[in-house]
Structure formats: structure tokens, C-alpha cells
Amino acid sequence: MTELLDVRKMRILEAIVDDYILTASPVGSRTLSKHEDIELSPATIRNEMSDLTELGFLEQPHTSAGRVPNEKAYRLYVNNIMDRASLTPDETEYIRSHLNTKVSEVGEVIKQTARMLSGITNYTSVVLTPQMKRARLKHISLISVTEGSALAVIVTNSGSTMNTMLDVPKGMGQKQLEHLSALMNERCCGYRLDDIRKTLLPLLQDEVGEQADAVMDMLEGISADIEKQDVEVVGATNMLNYPEYSDVGKARSFLTEVESGDYLKRVLTTDDGVELTVRIGNENDNPELRDCSVVTVSYRVGDEKVGSMGVIGPTRMDYGKVVAVLKCMSESLSNVLSGLLDSNK
Amino acid sequence: MTELLDVRKMRILEAIVDDYILTASPVGSRTLSKHEDIELSPATIRNEMSDLTELGFLEQPHTSAGRVPNEKAYRLYVNNIMDRASLTPDETEYIRSHLNTKVSEVGEVIKQTARMLSGITNYTSVVLTPQMKRARLKHISLISVTEGSALAVIVTNSGSTMNTMLDVPKGMGQKQLEHLSALMNERCCGYRLDDIRKTLLPLLQDEVGEQADAVMDMLEGISADIEKQDVEVVGATNMLNYPEYSDVGKARSFLTEVESGDYLKRVLTTDDGVELTVRIGNENDNPELRDCSVVTVSYRVGDEKVGSMGVIGPTRMDYGKVVAVLKCMSESLSNVLSGLLDSNK
């Protein structure tokens, strides 16, 4: 792949993509000839562009327009060309400091991350809440709410909390729930949340006796909720700033799709084993997003991936910057979360 | 006000508003002459329309266009003309049934209400979460989360729950927090949440001794959170379906404004003593919403107002339907919430 194109073609393609990312309008040979890196006459450039078109990297809206890069070009650009623009020290500092200050609640940190991502990039951001199942139980409280329902409040060693409404058997009141949760705390503290069900059940079985079934159901309910991860989408309306979405119809279908969150959640929860993924245009198997690119990156607690975040923008997005921001943000968020974890061992 | 206009003018104005609500394009005399209620020639109607324009109810985009109703017309329409379109039995039934099924969590009910509001009306809906301060305490749990912070979980007699992160003095661990919450439960159960602070403090003062200040701070924290009401905004992108927002710039500023939620929250939390309020265009003291109308209605638990909800649409909204839907929805939500309350007395 790398040596499909000679150096000069590469350079020209890069310049075209760079220019198009900036202006969103077809790039002509004369424009390129003024580019400092390219010391060639327009005619020569035209020949090269003609080649690049034939090779499938460029497209022409009409005969007398300049060239527009297509997905193949962006793919090459992302894989081989772009220099991962590093952030300015200011930006790095901005991210670090704003993520460090208020770490009291995990949910807040996630929201803040999403806000910053979309704020810095001017695209749409999406952040997945961290997986709880690998966290360890620090404390659980069962609180009777109404006859037949109770609230389970789980605190993990990373300091995050989780609420789950549970159905409980009729007649099980606050007293019994307290007894049960005391038992759970005694036996399960320090276990991983996704191990609780199988660990706890045998331990409890003899103690809870006739209510074993009910307890089992409750644990099921808790387990189901532990698996759940939410997505935080911020800045969808940013897209209205780009000429790609000056058509209200397109804007509407984009917003509808993104706000449903379904596709983004799917993308963020599929773990393809890679830290950073770039999905360009139709590489998204979602027709509504065929004019968009989605860049995702995972974040960790300790050495373990626990969630991911991403940026959605037009295919003509500033890949270099987005990648740099995501990496920095992932690093920062991982640190913050891991720090939380350590401080409560 | 009522008798500013004679019957015929009223009827013509009504027809104009009705037609404009439907089509969003200026209404001409010929169109009106075909209207079944109006047995007049175009010429006569033109005279009347000319009068209505002079009286300030209609406007003309340009000489050879039809007439467009303005805010004054809508105001008259809302106050004196529109027959509050009653919902079809289907719609009423739909609202009742969908709000009754899943009542497990108050937050869910509110979200569902917002979704249905915007679904039925095709406008943007906004629902305020119910005030907690008038609810009565059923149970409180204090759970240690990290060194220095704890989670307070409050369950009210209406079955709703509330979480608040609190700063606690260093060294106060789970044991002490449990002791404290046991004390609170014993003393404060059944009290109104907004009375707890002043009720509890004297009672506790001698018992908590040296930690009185810290407890005081915690109560402050809880009180502050009790006051908080959130807004749930759904269907903002619905507005992109209306020609008023075929301009992306307008769409963007609308979406930005609405999604911030600031103005809507202010509108929903100001209690003007009236059950139902219609704010037309510039009656909203928010320039971003000068082309919108906001209709709000309060909902109750028992006889007490505890929250409100609203619909935002273009000034050319179907006021009759919106008012009918809101009234029905408020009624249903009030019933559901009051039912929850009663069932736990």
C-alpha cells in the first residue's frame, strides 16, 4: 500500500486533502502550484492530478472544477500521510487541568470529557461511560422504596456509584434488606462486580434459605444493570456549522441518527483490539453517516480497557487534530480514573 | 377586548389563522372565499382583511401577497377564538395507557412524558422534574464513597429517589455514617424534605456533639440538591421539519438555545399562579425564541403544584391541539404521581 504512489504524488495528494479539509471546495492546480512544498507548474500538477484521478483517489464534480479527495484518499492520508498534529502546549494543559479539577463523580467526568472533546474539535463528541463490571465492590446498600421495589446502591473501589431499581418479594421490608446487604458487604467486598453473582450465590444460599429465589432475581437485576453502558453525546449541533450540512434535510437526518445514539453505542462497544480506530464515510455501516467519519479511542483504568470515546465529523475532518486530541484526552481520562482507583486502593 | 371585532371579522381572522397554521404561507382572499364558513366574495373579504391589517392583526409580506397573522392575532385567537380542540378518544387513551404502565421510577415517567408530548404534537417538549422539597422523607441512607465524600440516598413517600454527593469530614467512615442515618431515619421520617434541616438540627445537636458543624454542612448540601429541578427536553430536531427553520442559521440558533435549557427552565420554574400559560413570540423575553411560542402547564401531586411541562413550536403552532394535549398529559401525570403517593401513603 505504502508504495503505491511516488513521493511527488503523495505530496500533492496531501496538499489537496489539507486544502480541502480547510476550504471544503474543490482544489485546482493553480492553487496547489502556490503551495510552498510544491515547486511545480500548474500543468505538471494537472498531469499528476489526472493520474491520481485515474488511480481512484480524486474526483471531479464536473469537468471544469478542481479535484475533491474521496474515501480512498482519506484512507491513505490517515494511514500514511498525515503527521499526527501535536497539540499546542496550551491545549494539552487545558485538557489536563480541566479534567483534573472536579473528579468527584465519574458521571461528571465523562460529561466533562464529552464537552471538552466537542469544544476543542468543533465536531460532535461521544463518550461511553466506563464498564462497571470489572470494578470491585466496595459497598452495597439495599433500600426499600415501595412495597415490592427496592433501590440497590453500589459503590465501587473507583469511587463511582450505581443505582438500580429492583423488584423484591412482597413483604421484604427495610429490615430484611438491611440484613441482606450487610451479608453481601461482609462476603463480597473486594470482589469484581461481574463475579458477584456466581461468588455470592453459593455463599448466601444457606443463609437466605426460603428466599433464595428472590435473592437470585435481585442479583440478576443488578448484574443486568452492571453490564449497561451509556453514551454521552455532545455538540451534535456543531455540524450545522459546516457547509456539508447547509441542507436542512441532511442536517435533520444526521441529528436524528446521532441523537438516537444506537449506532454510536454499537461502534463504541465493539472492541476491535485496536486502541484507535478511524471509520471513514462508508466504512461506517450506517448509510446516514456516509458523509461522516468517526474516530474512536479507548480509555483505561490501570491496564484494562474500560470504555471508549469518539469524535464524529464530516469526512473532510481534521484527522490530525482529532487523533491528537483523542489520544491526549484518553490519556488524561485514563489517568484521572486510574488515580481515583489508586487513591482508594 | 372581546368585542373589538365584529363576528364576521372574527370568523375571517380565525379562518386566516387556521389556514396559516396549516400551510405556513400567506392567505389570500380567494382562498378564504372558498372556506365553507365564509359565504362572501373575495372582494368583500379583501375589505375586511384591509381593516384587520389596519387594526394590527395581519401583516403583508409584500403588496401582492396574502395576509399573515401576527402575534396580536395569535393572542386574540388563543384568548377568544380557538375552540380547544379535544383529543380523539384514541389519543386520550394512548396517553393514559402509556403513562400508566411503567411507573417504577419517577425519572422514567418524566422522560416518557416528554417523549410522548413531542411525539404527539411534533413540536419540542420540555418537562420539569417534580419538586422534591414538598415530598416527605421515607428513608435516608448515607454511604461512604471515598475518604471525604459520601452519597446520600433519599427515598420519599412518593417512591422517588434522589442521590446527592456530599463532602464529609475526614475520618468519618461507614460506621459513623450509618449511625447518623439511623438517627435521621428515626427522627425525621415523615417530615417534609424542606423542613428537615430546621427540624433536624436542634434534635441532633446534642447527639452529634463535636461534629455538629460537619453535619450542618451535609444538611446544607442535601437541602441545596432538594431544591434542584432538572428539565428534560425532547424532540428539538422536530423543528427542522417546519419551513420556518429551513434556514440552517435559524435552526442552529434555535437548537443551541433550547438545548442549553436555561430559558426553558426559567419559564417552567416561574410560577405565575395560572395553570396554563401561552407565551407567543416576543412575549418570550428571549430574542432567540421570537418566532416561537411556548405553552406551559403545571402538574400536581394531590392538590399541590410540583412541576410543569411545556411545548415549544413555531408561533404558527396548532394552539388548540397543543393546549388539549398538555391538559390531558398534565392530568394523567398528576394522577400517576398522586397514585404513587397514595399507594405509599
Added chain:
DNA sequence: TGTTAGCACTCAGTATTCAGGAGTGCTAAC
């Protein structure tokens, strides 16, 4: 006196034409 038919007038919207300009591909010369 209120209503209506008729008519001249206005003006947004659409289609048409035209000139300008940006950009291309090709050819021939360097």
C-alpha cells in the same frame, strides 16, 4: 348601505440569456 364584479397595478418567483472566470486536457516546444 353593504356587497360584488371588474380592472389596473404590484411584486415574488421562475426561467432565460449572457458574460466572466476557474479549471481542465491536449499539444507542442523547451
Added chain:
DNA sequence: GTTAGCACTCCTGAATACTGAGTGCTAACA
């Protein structure tokens, strides 16, 4: 291999004319 030159394409925007919906006014009518 590179470049200058040139004919060609086709988008864009301005100017122009045409159409049709709608008005206001006047005069006739009931």
C-alpha cells in the same frame, strides 16, 4: 520530464423578461 499556450467546459452570478397570485380602488348593483 516539464511547461507554456490554447481551446474547451461548465459553474456562477447578474440582468432581463414573463407569469401568476394577490391587492386596492372604482363603479355598479341589490
